[in-house]
Amino acid sequence: MYAYNDFDSAFVAERNRQFRAQVERRIDGSLTEDEFKPLRLMNGLYLQLHAYMLRVAIPYGTLNSAQMRQLAYIAERWDKGYGHFTTRQNIQYNWPKLQDVPDMLDALAEVEMHAIQTSGNTIRNVTADHFAGAAADEIADPRPVAELLRQWSTDHPEFQFLPRKFKIAVTGSPNDRAVTAAHDLAIRIVEKDGEIGYAVLVGGGLGRTPMIGKIINEFVRQEDLLPYVEAVVSVWNLLGRRDNKYKARIKITVHEHGIDEIRRLVEARFTETRAAFNGADLDLFETIKTHFAAPSFTKRPVSAFDRAYDNDPVFRAWADTNLSDHQAEGYAIAQISLKAHGETPGDATADQMRIMADIAQEFGHDELRISHEQNVILPHVHKDDLPEIHARLKSHGLATANIGLVSDIIACPGMDYCALATARSIPIAQEIATRFDELKIEHEIGDLKIKISGCINACGHHHVGHIGILGLDRAGVENYQITLGGDHTETAALGTRTGPGFSAEEIVPAIERIVEAYLDHRDSAEETFLQAYRRLGMAPFKTALYGEKADKRSEAA
Amino acid sequence: MTIIVRDDGFHAEDWNGDFDGPAAQDLPSDTDPESLAFDDDTGMIRIDFPSFADGRGFTLARLLRLRGYKGRLRARGHVIADQYAMARRAGFDEVEIDEALAERQPQDQWVFRADWQAHDYQARMRGTA
Ligand code: HEM
Ligand code: SF4
Numbered sequence: 001m002y003a004y005n006d007f008d009s010a011f012v013a014e015r016n017r018q019f020r021a022q023v024e025r026r027i028d029g030s031l032t033e034d035e036f037k038p039l040r041l042m043n044g045l046y047l048q049l050h051a052y053m054l055r056v057a058i059p060y061g062t063l064n065s066a067q068m069r070q071l072a073y074i075a076e077r078w079d080k081g082y083g084h085f086t087t088r089q090n091i092q093y094n095w096p097k098l099q100d101v102p103d104m105l106d107a108l109a110e111v112e113m114h115a116i117q118t119s120g121n122t123i124r125n126v127t128a129d130h131f132a133g134a135a136a137d138e139i140a141d142p143r144p145v146a147e148l149l150r151q152w153s154t155d156h157p158e159f160q161f162l163p164r165k166f167k168i169a170v171t172g173s174p175n176d177r178a179v180t181a182a183h184d185l186a187i188r189i190v191e192k193d194g195e196i197g198y199a200v201l202v203g204g205g206l207g208r209t210p211m212i213g214k215i216i217n218e219f220v221r222q223e224d225l226l227p228y229v230e231a232v233v234s235v236w237n238l239l240g241r242r243d244n245k246y247k248a249r250i251k252i253t254v255h256e257h258g259i260d261e262i263r264r265l266v267e268a269r270f271t272e273t274r275a276a277f278n279g280a281d282l283d284l285f286e287t288i289k290t291h292f293a294a295p296s297f298t299k300r301p302v303s304a305f306d307r308a309y310d311n312d313p314v315f316r317a318w319a320d321t322n323l324s325d326h327q328a329e330g331y332a333i334a335q336i337s338l339k340a341h342g343e344t345p346g347d348a349t350a351d352q353m354r355i356m357a358d359i360a361q362e363f364g365h366d367e368l369r370i371s372h373e374q375n376v377i378l379p380h381v382h383k384d385d386l387p388e389i390h391a392r393l394k395s396h397g398l399a400t401a402n403i404g405l406v407s408d409i410i411a412c413p414g415m416d417y418c419a420l421a422t423a424r425s426i427p428i429a430q431e432i433a434t435r436f437d438e439l440k441i442e443h444e445i446g447d448l449k450i451k452i453s454g455c456i457n458a459c460g461h462h463h464v465g466h467i468g469i470l471g472l473d474r475a476g477v478e479n480y481q482i483t484l485g486g487d488h489t490e491t492a493a494l495g496t497r498t499g500p501g502f503s504a505e506e507i508v509p510a511i512e513r514i515v516e517a518y519l520d521h522r523d524s525a526e527e528t529f530l531q532a533y534r535r536l537g538m539a540p541f542k543t544a545l546y547g548e549k550a551d552k553r554s555e556a557a
Numbered sequence: 558m559t560i561i562v563r564d565d566g567f568h569a570e571d572w573n574g575d576f577d578g579p580a581a582q583d584l585p586s587d588t589d590p591e592s593l594a595f596d597d598d599t600g601m602i603r604i605d606f607p608s609f610a611d612g613r614g615f616t617l618a619r620l621l622r623l624r625g626y627k628g629r630l631r632a633r634g635h636v637i638a639d640q641y642a643m644a645r646r647a648g649f650d651e652v653e654i655d656e657a658l659a660e661r662q663p664q665d666q667w668v669f670r671a672d673w674q675a676h677d678y679q680a681r682m683r684g685t686a
Contacts, residue, residue: 157646161612237616280684
């Protein structure tokens with residue numbers, strides 16, 4: 001794991017000192033509210049519906065147990081005893097007081113954490129595959145690159161007042177678990193003739209104008225990476241629209257000018273930005289890499305695992321859904337679901353955070369990860385320890401066996417917290433999860449991703465959900481639109497709208513009808529929802545939602 | 558009266574030429590980067606910040622420096638004390654503000670950010686630390 005050097009620690013301490021002064025200068029009038037706003041945002045402080053919200057970065061999703069315990073402490077000391085893990089590897093505290101925030105930031109700095117550039121028109125917290133360094137399918141660990149980019153983008157003097165936010169994600173595996181195609185800039189580690197390099201995509205994004213990122217360069221070499229990314233942001237900083245914030249993201253710039261023109265401009269700018277690098281970044285990268293050396297894995301039998309798997313159906317169900325293949329023999333990647341049926345997706349109490357920290361310290365090489373799907377991951381656990389880990393998780397309500405299933409829902413805060421919301425999303429997620437739990441058909445349904453947003457800003461990723469739900473406001477009444485066929489992986493696709501939306505009372509039965517239609521029409525249990533949708537198209541689902549007539553009418557139209 | 562901010566605090570205007578001759582240029586924040594031009598006689602380039610939220614001036618300054626401009630480079634307009642270090646790191650020599658802003662954000666708030674060479678990730682990335 002990355003450990004701060006003296007420079008990093010001094011930087012964060014100085015930054016916190018500056019922010020403390022900014023809060024005071026806001027209070028004494030030196031800074032207007034307008035001027036203070038971007039300054040608090042670039043330090044992670046948002047104004048929500050009921051209170052401020054502090055968004056803390058979990059760089060590339062990686063935490064150790066001491067950091068997790070500190071997050072628990074902060075939740076208890078300055079918030080209401082819980083935190084909310086988000087889709088961009090952040091944790092949000094929903095109830096801090098403005099005057100406490102500088103102390104919260106100092107408490108974070110004690111464990112080498114911060115809230116820098118988690119908000120505002122800056123380059124945001126760089127995210128990475130949550131299985132980094134553990135996944136069996138990995139070309140190279142994406143975290144050293146993500147850390148290099150973190151250092152490069154932190155307080156970058158040109159890029160603190162961009163046209164809009166700029167999000168970067170990195171994957172080191174061909175199987176994209178980091179939703180890279182929905183980012184302003186995506187970096188995919190690739191190998192060409194034995195050399196590791198980077199495929200770069202630009203212009204992805206969700207929000208009100210969803211776009212899938214386009215390849216701008218198939219292979220950028222290590223020594224060219226920072227100047228290349230710098231060229232992209234430099235071009236966009238001058239070219240991106242500042243007259244309309246809904247058209248300011250780079251996805252619109254790419255759309256308006258075309259990817260070929262953007263590529264030409266970036267190549268030209270790159271010849272200039274390149275000259276300002278002399279290889280010091282490569283030395284830094286080598287040092288960073290040493291921080292991410294794999295833990296020392298041991299070889300031992302997995303008999304306890306086998307015994308529990310054969311004899312305990314509850315353990316078996318959990319192992320079947322929540323474990324993934326690890327690089328090392330005898331090891332597994334275990335996911336801890338923060339989606340207990342009926343709970344708020346992504347919320348964890350301080351006690352739960354401590355339990356997870358203890359397990360990571362005792363059994364998991366002291367590492368935890370946060371996924372964009374709002375779950376927590378133990379990336380390196382020996383299979384023989386899993387029965388014990390499972391028993392402990394179970395006694396704290398953390399052993400829900402639903403990873404990738406219908407109740408493993410991504411939901412944004414929606415009307416319960418967010419000032420921009422047009423509908424509730426958390427209660428809808430809770431009702432869907434509870435309903436399918438009652439029906440006891442989750443495991444039979446298999447891989448199915450439902451994603452819910454409470455307005456068109458799409459924080460809940462609904463565009464890339466197999467089933468996406470978007471909550472709107474129709475003349476003061478909540479109305480939920482459904483999309484089908486979205487995909488957040490390397491085969492990324494945006495979902496297609498089914499037709500008219502549903503009221504809050506109708507939406508859960510509507511989702512149930514879609515799932516029933518899938519179960520009726522699938523070839524076999526092996527054909528997933530997404531595969532079935534791709535084969536069958538919209539028609540059977542439309543019929544299930546709106547009846548025969550509605551389907552005919554829309555086909556004739 | 559305008560105030561010129563440098564690392565050691567506030568100064569009176571000391572550029573005696575005007576801003577439309579061959580020796581000095583006034584550039585708006587939406588200047589096309591292709592059109593940036595200067596020669597050995599250019600002694601002053603002043604880039605406008607119509608709003609502190611308009612960050613284009615930082616990239617224009619950086620491009621001028623990358624293209625070899627060695628003369629005086631000034632950020633002018635709505636630049637706040639919190640942006641002073643960014644302006645210096647991007648290549649500006651000084652910032653020009655009006656009296657109202659200088660009154661609201663007095664000298665000590667600018668000098669607080671005059672240590673722009675410290676805590677600079679870019680210097681580490683580029684081997685200039
Ligand atoms: C509650 C306070 C929040 C507010 C006011 C808020 C606001 C916004 C806005 C305005 C956008 C659209 C940006 C654009 O298209 O330019 C956006 C996008 C986004 N937000 Fe949030 N958000 C909030 C919470 C969250 C949470 C809790 C998450 C994670 C669960 C999240 C994740 C995202 C993501 C992933 C996007 C992606 C769309 C994109 O930028 O392409 N946000 N948010
Ligand atoms: S999608 Fe809309 S409602 Fe949900 S968190 Fe984002 S801005 Fe708020």
